[in-house]
Amino acid sequence: AWLVEQGASVQVYFTAGALxxxxxxxxxxxxxxxxxxxxxxxxxxxxxxxxxxxxxSIRVGAS
Incomplete structure (x- = not known):
């Protein structure tokens, strides 16, 4: 089973240092x-x- 389905609304997080x-x-x-x-x-x-x-959730970029 998928954790996220196609077309689902999700939170995306981009972290760079403390931001x-x-x-x-x-x-x-x-x-x-x-x-x-x-x-x-x-x-x-x-x-x-x-x-x-x-x-x-979805994590983008540097962590």
Missing amino acids: TISATAVTLQPGAAGDLVKVRNVDSGKIISGTVMADG
Whole structure:
């Protein structure tokens, strides 16, 4: 079973040092924990790739 389904609304987190930015995105493909998936940022429409975390959120960029 997938942890996140295609078309699901998810929280995306980008962490750089002490700064963490979160955004809402829609998954463009399903994924399990640890998988790299593409998501579309709801506000900007940009498509980015991130890693599915155990809690169902998506982690992007440096950690």
